[in-house]
Amino acid sequence: LEQSMSSKQNQPVSKKQKVQPQKNQEDSKPTKKDEMIGKNQEQEELPELPEEIQTFQDRLNEVQDRVDEETLKLGKKWKLEKQPLYRERSEALKKIPNFWSTALLNHPVLTQITSDADKEIFQLVDNLFVEEWQDEPSFQGFRITLNFKPGNKQFSNRELSKEYHISLDGNLETKTTKIQWKGKEPETSFFKTWFQDEEDFEVDDVATMIQEDLWANPMDCYLGQLKNDCCEDDDCHGCDDDEE
Numbered sequence: 001l002e003q004s005m006s007s008k009q010n011q012p013v014s015k016k017q018k019v020q021p022q023k024n025q026e027d028s029k030p031t032k033k034d035e036m037i038g039k040n041q042e043q044e045e046l047p048e049l050p051e052e053i054q055t056f057q058d059r060l061n062e063v064q065d066r067v068d069e070e071t072l073k074l075g076k077k078w079k080l081e082k083q084p085l086y087r088e089r090s091e092a093l094k095k096i097p098n099f100w101s102t103a104l105l106n107h108p109v110l111t112q113i114t115s116d117a118d119k120e121i122f123q124l125v126d127n128l129f130v131e132e133w134q135d136e137p138s139f140q141g142f143r144i145t146l147n148f149k150p151g152n153k154q155f156s157n158r159e160l161s162k163e164y165h166i167s168l169d170g171n172l173e174t175k176t177t178k179i180q181w182k183g184k185e186p187e188t189s190f191f192k193t194w195f196q197d198e199e200d201f202e203v204d205d206v207a208t209m210i211q212e213d214l215w216a217n218p219m220d221c222y223l224g225q226l227k228n229d230c231c232e233d234d235d236c237h238g239c240d241d242d243e244e
Contacts, residue, residue: 101125103221118190124149130215141165156180
């Protein structure tokens with residue numbers, strides 16, 4: 001008796017669970033009444049809107065079309081007005097030794113995605129220029145050009161450029177300078193990956209960084225100040241996390 005009682009005590013205690021009654025599959029099917037209600041809702045037509053409502057919408061659409069057209073015209077005008085200033089700035093920056101090579105190497109993201117061999121090429125960058133254009137209201141693009149000093153041991157090009165032709169319907173075409181490598185092409189290289197990839201389906205991050213960071217305000221990169229403001233996005237990988 002004692003053994004039987006002790007064996008009962010050692011058995012795990014299970015909690016009582018209420019058994020929910022299983023619903024009959026026929027109960028879950030919609031009734032004829034439900035089917036009739038659904039058909040009546042489908043057949044019910046919404047009241048017609050007054051014609052003046054559509055007239056207002058048509059007029060608003062016309063105004064928006066004019067706004068879009070004028071915005072494109074202003075954008076083209078501003079780009080044309082800035083080009084002479086960019087050229088004058090480039091001539092002034094040439095007076096600063098190693099300006100562009102320093103700005104490139106001080107960029108918090110570019111310096112992390114380039115190899116030691118790429119950094120040696122960056123040190124030979126003599127000039128960087130970004131040219132924007134908008135030939136038609138539905139077409140725009142830009143070209144990034146890098147000029148190099150003599151002494152490049154990896155390729156013989158003194159100039160490399162990459163163009164982005166973008167239409168408003170989302171189509172994108174790129175054109176790049178073919179790199180004239182000296183000897184065997186490197187297996188991993190920033191220049192090989194970026195300049196020889198002509199099948200871009202979107203404007204890549206490198207082009208965006210050059211256009212928006214280096215070209216828009218190269219002084220911040222040159223002075224190493226860009227790292228203070230580049231990590232507003234959680235996906236940014238260019239800055240070190242100072243906070244533990």
